[in-house]
Amino acid sequence: MIEKTITVQNKLGLHARPAALVVSEAGRFYAEINLNKDGLEVNAKSIMGVMMLAAEMGSQILITADGQDEEMAIQALEVLFASKFDEE
Amino acid sequence: MGKKLTKKNLVLDGVAVSPGIAIGLAFLLHHDELQVEEEEILPDQVASEVEKFKRAVQQTKEELRSIRRRVSRDMGEEQARIFDVQLLMLDDVMAFDETISAIQDRKRNAEFLFWENLNTAIAAIEASDHAFFRERAADIKDLGRRVLHNLLGIKHLTISGIRSEVVVVSPDLSPTDTIMMHRKNILGFATDMGGRTSHAAIMARSLEIPSVVGLRDATSRVEHGETIILDGNKGTLVIAPDEKLLEHYRAEQRKYLQWSSDLAALRDLPAHTLDHQAIQLHANIEFPDETDSALSHGATGIGLYRTEFLYLSRTDLPGEEEQFKAYKSVAEKMIPNPVTIRTFDLGGDKFSMYLKGYTEANPFLGQRAIRLCLQHPDIFKVQLAAILRASAAGNMKIIFPMISGIEQLRQAKEILGSVQEDLRARGVPIDPDIPVGVMIEIPSAVLVADSLAREVDFFSIGTNDLIQYTLAVDRGNEQVAELFDAFHPAVLKLIKQVVEAGQRAQIPVAICGEMCAEPMATVLLLGLGFDEFSMSSVSIPQIKKIIRSVNMEEARAVALHAIELETGRQIKAYLKEQIGNLHPDFLTADMT
The missing domain is CATH 1.10.274.10 (PtsI, HPr-binding domain)
Known part of the structure; x- marks a missing residue:
């Protein structure tokens, strides 16, 4: 299992559209992926879970991935967050 | 629902989000009554x-x-x-x-x-x-x-199932609820929660169903099946109206319906006086989606696009891209008609959470509008860049609010110039000749209008603030609200000076503010020489009707006479008499 902390950089935070993007990206990997914000841990492959984080801009999120493609999964999510979901 | 007090003619205030008046039986739509029991299964x-x-x-x-x-x-x-x-x-x-x-x-x-x-x-x-x-x-x-x-297996209790004509009262409306509305059955809707930008509000506007939101506790005060009045023009809900009030609202409703049915006929007719003087009737808007209503009411331009809403109810600032998209959508929809966009007028009674610094004793005399922009050129530049980029997509004009003297205008134009240069250097398409104007809303600006006129392409008089600053009356203050008088001779004299300064410099002078929507003022303003009015969309047909029934000679005579009278009361009495001669039906109870 590996983990990595990233910061939400887009202005509106993880609202519905970015949440949907995270879920579809996470869904491409076999690894079990969780997002943890301030102690609340959710499944990154669940739209409802990701929205539950209500992660605004500047939030720190700990991503954990466990599975054969865990490294690729974390990298892909890191890239997605850094792209600010093409919002600005 | 036991604890109802005596509530004859109880008026609740909310936010008007979609115009029109609905009188009907209340349909209480509750969502949270669904109880789910835990049951074991084999x-x-x-x-x-x-x-x-x-x-x-x-x-x-x-x-x-x-x-x-x-x-x-x-x-x-x-x-x-x-x-x-x-x-x-x-x-x-x-x-x-x-x-x-x-x-x-x-x-x-x-x-x-x-x-x-x-x-x-x-x-x-x-x-x-x-x-x-x-x-x-x-x-x-x-x-x-x-x-x-x-x-x-419960049949959905949604508004789509309602068969009789009702006014829906609900804690909040979900997007699905709003969409299922049938014009035939739903006369209007009122909600406890919500604001002007909630989905429900936007949809109600596009469906043209009278609506008021943000009524706080309407659902606990209204009883299912009782008669209520919803005024989507004023943003109120009347519970238990007596016969007298009902009669008043039925009259208001007839008037509104009459206007809206005349609207279709009037929409495509030009706003010309009897002697063929062409007048531009523009709309004031705050949200991009109001452009549709402006067009459907026959606006030939947006005379005042207020941009503050982008900055409100959020902790950050709107980015260039977000602003660009909003401005561009308005510009594109209005093509080839002009859109006058006002740089943000924050301060006074509208504050950005981001920019809120310290509390001012007199916010209306404080860090407001252009003053705030000049204090924070970095924020101002983002908006100017967004406006300039949008200007390539339509016929846009920029207007600066709260200019009190020539130095502020020069500073604002300098910043605008630097943004223009920067965009050009980057090869971003902009309208290179975008007209720049100032709002005339502070008496000092009126007095130096000649020098301002030499350095701008147009003026627009903001009557609400001009009245407030000329008469030193805060109209939100009930103690003195009565002194707020658009027809005060001093106000009219200032307005006249601005028109004359514009004529000397040969630049157009528009007028926006609530005064424009006042039927009594129309003939006077025409007579003073205005040929561009900007008002809320719903008022346009009414004002157009008046314009189409006067000739300029007549209007000039009225203005000449009115401006010599000594009190606001005399002026109003005179104008009422004049317009009464033209169109008795323009004079309704609330204009007296």
């Missing part, structure tokens, strides 16, 4: 319980897809996307897979476990500090209700 019932749950989800998906198609067809793809997220949620691990495994593991009924799962998400989202996230909880609840109804 091991041999697990398979059928899972099957029942899967069917309910499938049925919900079909419903959502059909709503989505309908919305996409009737209201556009943008509105339809709201339902994509709901559809995605139905496939969700948490909502779907985890409910099924819980049924298998814990042997409880599907509705209980599903609702439990959803509530975990809803509770977490509702705990967010951001209204933006909290609003999404309503979407999940809406979805949950839908699935539960299908699970429990």
Whole structure:
């Protein structure tokens, strides 16, 4: 299992559209992926879970991935967050 | 619902989001009455319980897809996307897979476990500090209700099922509710919550259903089936009206309906006086989606596009791209007609959470509008860049608010120039000749109008502030509100000076503010020499009608006479008499 902390950089935070993007990206990997914000841990492959984080801009999120493609999964999510979901 | 006080003619104040008047029986629409009981199930019932749950989800998906198609067809793809997220949620691990495994593991009924799962998400989202996230909880609840109804086999209690004509009163309306509204049955709607930008409000406007939101406790004060009056023009809800008040509102309603039916006929007619003087009637808007209403009411331009809303109710600042998109959508819809966009007028009574510094003793005399912009050129530049980029897409003009002297104008123009240069250097398309104007709303600006006129392309008089600053009256203050008088001779003399300064410099002078929508003022303003008025869209047909029934000679004589009178009261009496001669039906009770 590996983990990595990233910061939400887009202005509106993880609202519905970015949440949907995270879920579809996470869904491409076999690894079990969780997002943890301030102690609340959710499944990154669940739209409802990701929205539950209500992660605004500047939030720190700990991503954990466990599975054969865990490294690729974390990298892909890191890239997605850094792209600010093409919002600005 | 026991504790109702005597409530004859009880008036609740809310936010008017869609105009019109509705008088009818209240239909209380409650959502949260759904009770889900926890029930144990036997091991041999697990398979059928899972099957029942899967069917309910499938049925919900079909419903959502059909709503989505309908919305996409009737209201556009943008509105339809709201339902994509709901559809995605139905496939969700948490909502779907985890409910099924819980049924298998814990042997409880599907509705209980599903609702439990959803509530975990809803509770977490509702705990967010951001209204933006909290609003999404309503979407999940809406979805949950839908699935539960299908699970429990209850026919949906939604407005689409209402057959008689009613005024809907509800804590809040979900996007699905609003979409299911049938004009025939729903006379209007009132909600406890919501603001001007909630989905429900936007949809009500596009469906032209009178609506008032943000009434706080309307649902606990209104009783199901009693007669209520909803005034979507003023933003009020009247409970238990007496016969006298009902009669008043029926008259108002007839008047409004008469106007709206005349509207279609008037919309495409030009605003020409009897002697063919062409007058421009423009609309004041605040939100891009109001452009449609402006066009449908016959506006030939946007005379005042207020941009503050982009900055309100959020902790950050709107970015260039977000602003650009908003401005461009307005410019494109209005082509070839002009759009005068006012740089943000924050301060006074509208504050950005981001820019809020310290409390001022006199905010209306404080760091407001252009003063704030010059203090924060970095923020100002972002807006100017967005406006300039949008100017390539249409016929745009920029106007600076609250200019009190020539130095501020020069500073603002210098900043504008630097942004223009920067965009040009980067090869970004802009309108190189975008006209620049100033709002004349401070008496000092009137007195130096000649010098301002030499350095701008146009003026626009903001009457609300000009009256407030000339008469030193805060019209929000009930103690002195009576002194706020658009027809005070001093105000009229100042207005006249601005027109004359404009004529000397040969630049156009427009007028915006509530005075423009006052039928009594129309002839006077025409006579003073204005040929461009900007007002709320709904007032345009009425003012157009007046313009089309006067000639300039007459209007000039009226203005000449009015301006020599000594008191506002005399001026109003005189104007009333004049317009009464022209059109007795323009004089209604509330103009006296």
